[in-house]
Amino acid sequence: MKKALSFGCGEYIEKDDENFKWDNWDILAIKGVKKVEFNELPYPAKENTYDFIKARQVLQLLDYPDKVLHELWRITKPNGVIHVTVSYYNNKGAHNDIKTKYYFNENSFRLFCDWNKEKFELISLGLTKTRVGKILFFEKIRKFLNLFISSIYENIEVKIKVKK
Secondary structure, X not given: OEEEEEEOOOOOOOOOOOOEEEEXXXXXXXXXXXXXXXXXXXXXXXXXOEEEEEEEOOHHHOOOHHHXXXXXXXXXXXXXXXXXXXXXXXXXXXXXXXXXXXXXXXXXXXXXXXXXXXXXXXXXXXXXXXHHHHHOOOHXXXXXXXXXXXXXXXXXXXXXXXXX
């Protein structure tokens, strides 16, 4: 069975299923969750431990998201996948949490993977639409209006393959 990590799970604890045996980490002390300080490296896992890592709405809160991605690379097996979800910079909701330190756009992860192409390969990058964004049927219109109107896109979803 493949091993997976929910990195920054909060109260959304992943349960083992037919695909993955899950570990859940968060900075909060929650029953069923390993408490880990994400700004302190290295993390308490051996190299090449995980086949899949899900980091949902956590990178924007950390001191050095690039160093965190490199640390996640260390604990991910070769050809493993890191699935990142972060708030889109031009969404009002991205600015709700006072602890947010970084904002991301479409180029944030493209450039990161290009600059670190010996370790990372961008598999997919998508933008999830807000309710307003769903009303606009054509992607070209959404992209154009996004230059002038906020809250068309809600999140960035990225899948990154680990190369070793």
